[in-house]
Amino acid sequence: MEARILPRNLQRQDNAPTDARQVRSRKALTGAMLALLEETPFDQVTIREITARAGTGYATFFRHYPDKEALLGDVASQEIASLLAMTLPILCSASSAETTRALCQHVAEHRTLWSALLTGGAAGILREEFIRQARDLAIGMAQPDIWLPADLAVVYATGATIDLLAWWLARMEDYPAHQIAAILDRLIIAPLLGGRADLFGKTTSN
Amino acid sequence: MEARILPRNLQRQDNAPTDARQVRSRKALTGAMLALLEETPFDQVTIREITARAGTGYATFFRHYPDKEALLGDVASQEIASLLAMTLPILCSASSAETTRALCQHVAEHRTLWSALLTGGAAGILREEFIRQARDLAIGMAQPDIWLPADLAVVYATGATIDLLAWWLARMEDYPAHQIAAILDRLIIAPLLGGRADLFGKTTSN
Amino acid sequence: MEARILPRNLQRQDNAPTDARQVRSRKALTGAMLALLEETPFDQVTIREITARAGTGYATFFRHYPDKEALLGDVASQEIASLLAMTLPILCSASSAETTRALCQHVAEHRTLWSALLTGGAAGILREEFIRQARDLAIGMAQPDIWLPADLAVVYATGATIDLLAWWLARMEDYPAHQIAAILDRLIIAPLLGGRADLFGKTTSN
Amino acid sequence: MEARILPRNLQRQDNAPTDARQVRSRKALTGAMLALLEETPFDQVTIREITARAGTGYATFFRHYPDKEALLGDVASQEIASLLAMTLPILCSASSAETTRALCQHVAEHRTLWSALLTGGAAGILREEFIRQARDLAIGMAQPDIWLPADLAVVYATGATIDLLAWWLARMEDYPAHQIAAILDRLIIAPLLGGRADLFGKTTSN
DNA sequence: CTCTAATCGAGACGGTACGTCGCGTCTTACG
DNA sequence: CGTAAGACGCGACGTACCGTCTCGATTAGAG
Missing domain, CATH: 1.10.357 (Tetracycline Repressor; domain 2)
Known part of the structure; x- marks a missing residue:
């Protein structure tokens, strides 16, 4: 879809403010990741768990991060x-x-x-x-x-x-x-x- | 905490010599792992690949190691x-x-x-x-x-x-x-x- | 023993129409089973064969039937x-x-x-x-x-x-x-x- | 195709008496099968279970019967x-x-x-x-x-x-x-x- | 009564299918 | 019309069982 020129760290840093929902989703995802990491080792954390904890849809994760690693x-x-x-x-x-x-x-x-x-x-x-x-x-x-x-x-x-x-x-x-x-x-x-x-x-x- | 001098690697090494087949299988597995590691990053190495390369049966892997990690x-x-x-x-x-x-x-x-x-x-x-x-x-x-x-x-x-x-x-x-x-x-x-x-x-x- | 009038076949039949994909998958599976039964005795039919013939994913089988027997x-x-x-x-x-x-x-x-x-x-x-x-x-x-x-x-x-x-x-x-x-x-x-x-x-x- | 009058049960019955150990093993196997059938449906009975119950070695089973079905x-x-x-x-x-x-x-x-x-x-x-x-x-x-x-x-x-x-x-x-x-x-x-x-x-x- | 060979136990092995799980894509239905 | 929900293809996992095999150890039965 979008023409991503810059590898991926700049994506993270300059596409946040566009939409208010995106900000909310990202914050929810990072928060959920942080919360889960305090209970479970990283490689046993599931994307489904993350989205469930974040209260967001499963597919929504992939609209923000390509990987579990990218979120981390x-x-x-x-x-x-x-x-x-x-x-x-x-x-x-x-x-x-x-x-x-x-x-x-x-x-x-x-x-x-x-x-x-x-x-x-x-x-x-x-x-x-x-x-x-x-x-x-x-x-x-x-x-x-x-x-x-x-x-x-x-x-x-x-x-x-x-x-x-x-x-x-x-x-x-x-x-x-x-x-x-x-x-x-x-x-x-x-x-x-x-x-x-x-x-x-x-x-x-x- | 507990002061076991030889944690568990000796466990691995002193149950091998009972059967000649076990020695052969283990050597094949470790060799295959080493060979694959020079081609592929560890977490993309598949147990099936290891056994295929080792010329051993897939289930045989688990008779020697519980994990890919254990073999490594x-x-x-x-x-x-x-x-x-x-x-x-x-x-x-x-x-x-x-x-x-x-x-x-x-x-x-x-x-x-x-x-x-x-x-x-x-x-x-x-x-x-x-x-x-x-x-x-x-x-x-x-x-x-x-x-x-x-x-x-x-x-x-x-x-x-x-x-x-x-x-x-x-x-x-x-x-x-x-x-x-x-x-x-x-x-x-x-x-x-x-x-x-x-x-x-x-x-x-x- | 218990007098359930419509044992479970209606259970199967009235949860299908929700999603069009489910209908398609089930039809493909039943068709594949019928086709394979004319070539192979039932207990030699493999779930992998069924799904391969049906053109569906292996795990998809278990999203519809718990068993090979259930499909039959x-x-x-x-x-x-x-x-x-x-x-x-x-x-x-x-x-x-x-x-x-x-x-x-x-x-x-x-x-x-x-x-x-x-x-x-x-x-x-x-x-x-x-x-x-x-x-x-x-x-x-x-x-x-x-x-x-x-x-x-x-x-x-x-x-x-x-x-x-x-x-x-x-x-x-x-x-x-x-x-x-x-x-x-x-x-x-x-x-x-x-x-x-x-x-x-x-x-x-x- | 061929007109074998006594298909294969006589095959089974005329090779038994040679050795006393064979008689004992067979009796143990048939007994174990009968005992297990009263607890478990046939297709869930394992050859390993049979031999364990019979007190005989696992490979011994195959010295007498090619199949679980043959024993049955x-x-x-x-x-x-x-x-x-x-x-x-x-x-x-x-x-x-x-x-x-x-x-x-x-x-x-x-x-x-x-x-x-x-x-x-x-x-x-x-x-x-x-x-x-x-x-x-x-x-x-x-x-x-x-x-x-x-x-x-x-x-x-x-x-x-x-x-x-x-x-x-x-x-x-x-x-x-x-x-x-x-x-x-x-x-x-x-x-x-x-x-x-x-x-x-x-x-x-x- | 001995000796030899068949039978036994034990269990590792190659192989194959199972049923589960997670990923990442893509479709559906709903608000 | 966009977002949730989730079905789907894919593929690795770890388990279970099969039937074959290689070992010694034992033991039956022939000499």
Whole structure:
């Protein structure tokens, strides 16, 4: 029907406001997806379940998303967007300690949401979406002198952070947010920035 | 939680030798899985394809593995076992540079195999199996003084290494093995070992 | 046991007309079943064959019938319905000779159809459906004075007629229809009606 | 096609006595089949169930019978043989009343056995075996003058008797044996014998 | 009373059909 | 006239059973 020029992420972002019903349907679908993800691992979630929960017709799903994965991607971009506004400045900001602390705080406050997103079958897609957005942001930023390929830096930082957060989400009772933030700082951020800073104890923290 | 040293992969491996036919069937199945993974992403591989390629009956698959995932897990443990003999000593060995070099060399020599295993839907299961085996090995080793929780160290080192290798496997022409080994050393291994162990004051205790 | 007048065939027939596709699918399925029965004994007919022949999807079968048997039951009721309009009046009509003759004529004209239905594994189900419809009709008719239990009369007349027809269908070249009709009259109908008429030669024929 | 007088039951019966183990196995199998038939309809009985119940190995079944049907046929011949010694003389004996009475008595005494044999999926095979034995016996007997084809007489008498008995077995509380015997006599036997033999003019010739 | 060969149990295997489930398309009927 | 409801084609799933086969272990019956 429509002449879709742009692959699919722009479709998502610029066709929302046209019709009021479409907005409502999408919101219902993303909401239903989020709700279901907190009960069921992603790959056991059925499109029929989603539409049933969203109170919308089954075929309506396909008028908005080609796949179950596309819906998850949409959900992911929204949730990631708010989170990423904090995590990416880490790489540039002088006081990354503040930012990592804020990041962990945010995750802790939406624990069930991020547990659902970062565990189960959703992790793979979420990781991809995470990296995509991180890469987009990184392009816009002035590249500081980094001793390794810029793309690898994004992939590594994103992946390792996700792994750390996923590990933490399963044991959140045992570790406070600030401790995880410190680990994140020292284990992931510092090696990226400081050439050999870590070897000499000039870590970015304190 | 429970401390079973050899979780279940030995279960798989020590019920085989009873019947000669079972050994043959399993070998055919794992071989077929490996062959198919180099052509098709894991979640598009059909059990019927596997059995057809293996030259075995369709129902026979389920006499050995409950799932497609279980077979992948079996394949993974075998391939990982040989690889892990090199990668885990990295954490202890004085000259980790040697070991990381050997690791990257090994991966480069079996590029298509590890490309298949670390990309596509297989990555998740492989990551889990990797961590399982790494954890088993880590238990048996003398724990050096590590400034972060031992379990997190395993998860982080494994995950980050996999990410790095996966990134490399997609761009192998651009980077020689020794460079990746150096990155692995500096980006992942060094931050784990080096530094003040007591920065956070006995973090491994809950 | 329970006296449900219209057991379940009407259930089948009054939910069809809602959707035009359903009508088409059912007709295709029954047609395919009839066609296959003339080539293969019933219990060697596969649901996959039926759907392939009908040009319909495999799962579609189960959206209409729970079983292969249910489809045969549906086919049977249709074919029996047209036949039974002739055979049941035999019991009441004064000139049964006419009716039996018509019955045999009808069977002879659709020989392959009835051969398929009355031989092979289909016979059992067809017999049941035959008796069911005969019983339904018998309830509606005024019961003449019969010297044996009404239900037994139905079962006996139906079963014996089917046996006779099945026997005839395998040797149709050797016996003309009117002769079978005469046998049917004298062997099955007469003993039911005439108290002792058969002993004195006052058969219904002539 | 070929005129084998004793089709295949003698095949079965003359290879038994060689080994004592074979006798034991067969007895176990037939016993298990009979026991299972009283609990389960024939076509839901599994060969694995039979062998499990018989306490014999699974493959052993196929060393004695090619099919589940063959075993049922064997079981049937045994049970029918004892019954048929009474039912066939009905056609010749002057006092058929005595014989039918004895027949019904016998069935009543082994009610569960014959219920199992004459209802469920077993009925078809049993009917065939019944007719086969009846036909064999009829060949040996002097053919009285019968007004219809001899083979049809056998088929009709056997089938109608089985139908009557099956009907009775489901309602045995309501009708005593002697009443069924009377019905059998009047409804099935009498029409066969009585009447003008030449009503149709040498019907037995083709 | 021994020895040899047939029979047995156990169960893995290739094969085939089953009935279920979910996807994504497309038609129908209704508001 | 557009949206819900849902039937449909498709195809993979996991299960069940069949009939064949390969094993040793046992045991019957011939010598």
